Amino acid sequence: MKTYAIVGLGHRAQMYLGALLGAHRGDGVLVGLCDSNPGRLAYAAAVAREGGVAPACYGAEDFDVMLAATRPDRVIVTVPDYLHAPYIVRAMQAGCDVITEKPLTVDPAGAAAILAAQRASGRSLIVGFNYRYSPVRTLFKQVLMSGIIGHVRNATFEWLLDTNHGADYFRRWHRGKAHSGGLFVHKATHHFDLLNWWLGTVPQRVTALGRRVFYRPEMGDALGLQDRGVRCTGCPAFARCGFRLDVAGSAHLTALYAEAEGHDGYWRDACVFSAEIDIEDSMNALIEYANGVVANYALTAYNPCEGYRVVFDGTRGRAELRNVERRAVNPDGSLILPVPPEEDVIVVQPQFGRQYVLKLPEATGLHGGGDAVMLARLFGPASNDEYGHVADERAGAWSAMVGMAANASLLSGAAVELAGLVGDVPQPDYAPGPFGPDAVWQVFDASRYPFLQGATVL
Ligand SMILES: NC(=O)c1ccc[n+]([C@@H]2O[C@H](COP(=O)([O-])OP(=O)(O)OC[C@H]3O[C@@H](n4cnc5c(N)ncnc54)[C@H](O)[C@@H]3O)[C@@H](O)[C@H]2O)c1
Structure with missing residues (x-):
């Protein structure tokens, strides 16, 4: 052991x-x-x-x-x-x-x-x-590995963080770029890793735009919170603020943070409208990959709802994954309880074919069911990692490098090459699947793809 x-x-x-x-x-x-x-x-x-x-x-x-x-x-x-x-x-x-x-x-x-x-x-x-380990995202990987949509040429990936989750990155250490790399590194590393892993390749060049349009003092004022304090605890505007964090109302947050803050002054609930924040809440990136794919990525952190949409356009079809993690949050900023299950839809459309809405696997728990599967892989007995779930330092670097390049692009206004950013980083094992450049193109035959079993055909 x-x-x-x-x-x-x-x-x-x-x-x-x-x-x-x-x-x-x-x-x-x-x-x-x-x-x-x-x-x-x-x-x-x-x-x-x-x-x-x-x-x-x-x-x-x-x-x-x-x-x-x-x-x-x-x-x-x-x-x-x-x-x-x-x-x-x-x-x-x-x-x-x-x-x-x-x-x-x-x-x-x-x-x-x-x-x-x-x-x-x-x-x-x-x-x-x-995020890689969730059953639904793994099924999406299976779809791409099968070659059903041919060679992917374009990707569109939009990620929405709601005002409960998104606001949380503006309350503590994440809000300083030196501490988190901003959301291009801290949060989007998940998304860039998913793109690399789904596509089975590494990125080459990144062009980015990013702004902080919402978590600003002006927005706090515009929301009628001019009398706000520097943190939620003791804030005069607490009862009127939809972005408040009620640390005292949570035994867990109190034990973990409030009762420990005397030691180091770490506030869990600093005001999300502070002037000192220096990360973006609205970001876009164009990512060019070694295999010719171009991905169009967007992240916003102040949405009324939370979820994402990713689309891959291939030479033989199109695959789309839509997720609603939460449709809404309460007016006081808290989660609607009980938290409803996440909603996912995968649509696969072969060229000249109908749209297949896939039957999805069961997923329970946090991060689309990914946490429990990951823990079993990390701590449990070794078994065949057929989808290449386990990420090592190479995958960690290739994903973080996209965010680092995006940050550099924000500063320079130019496209940034990943080569040379960190030195020689070998390509990770992304399990691209049996489908490669030499795959045989054949007439579409649904019976060849096990994941189409039980699908609804539109
Ligand atoms: N994969 C996910 O879904 C996910 C979710 C949340 C957080 N994270 C990651 O987990 C990490 C921790 O995030 P968190 O939300 O738990 O933060 P946190 O602030 O709650 O916890 C960080 C801990 O590190 C301690 N710490 C700070 N400086 C230290 C030092 N010099 N030496 C030793 N300990 C020190 C703090 O006292 C605190 O207990 C981050 O890297 C974050 O990106 C990942």
Whole structure:
């Protein structure tokens, strides 16, 4: 059984903690916990004790001491994005394998350091691209791998974040570009990774536009919130603000953040209309791929609803995936409870054929059901990874590099080449499938494609 240590014990770490104490307690043993905040360290230690485990606890200054004393097989990195690189590098130098949260890192120097440390140590690095693992997105990958729509030539990918989820990136460390790389890196790394993985290739050139059009002081004023404070806690405009976060109303947020803020001054609920925010909330990118595909990508973070739409236009047809994660949020900014299940539709249309609306697999849990499948893959017994779900440092770098190039394009106004941004990054194993340049084109025959079984034909 593998031994694990976790560094960074905030929101995301709870998922890994829960897995090692719950569904995967027979697959791994938690031996060490590390965080710069003694409050969150104590909270995680208490959760572990309740789960019957007593890992050794260390402050950030004793991370290396933790590695030497507890000798974990794997280190799980769940610190803020700008701190991934130093922790990943130190863990691999100490001989540990690493599971890191996305994005791999926020800048080219961090990516180069991680790739060099991986090469020198030979350790394994897995990036937690949970979106890949969802059953519906995996089915979409199957569609593309089958070659049913021929060679993909164009892609359109639109992602909407609603005012509950999207606003959250403007409350804390994500809102500083130096800490998160902005949403082009922090959030879009998921989407750029999906594009790379679905297309089975790597990007070459990026041209981007980005603005902050909504989370601005002027918008707070326009919404009648002129008397707002610097954070939701104690804000005079709290009751009137649809963007408030009620930390006191959540026992979890109170324990994880409010009760720990005396140690480091980390506010979970800074005002989303602060002048100091320097990331974009509205972004567009044109991405050119090595295999000739051009993708048109858009992300907005202030929508009334949440979801996405991705379309691939191929030489033999078209495939579209539409998702509604949430249709609306409450006027006070909270989620409508109980949260309804996500709605997905996949439409595949072969050239000169009818539209097939696919029968979809069951998916439960967060991120389209991706979290649970990813945890089973990370912690459970090894099995054949036929769709190439597991992402390593190369996939982490290629996806983060799109965001880094987009950020560079925002500054220069020009297209940015990915080659040379980080050095030589080999192409990842994206499992492009049996369909390749030499695939035999044949007359469309629905019986050749198992995913069309049970489809509705329009
Ligand atoms: N894949 C996903 O769907 C998903 C979802 C949420 C977050 N994430 C990722 O997880 C990571 C953590 O995000 P979060 O929302 O949990 O943030 P968070 O702020 O809730 O937690 C970060 C933790 O790191 C600790 N920390 C800060 N500086 C540190 C240091 N120098 N040394 C040790 N610990 C330090 C903080 O005290 C805090 O406990 C990020 O990289 C984020 O991108 C991924």
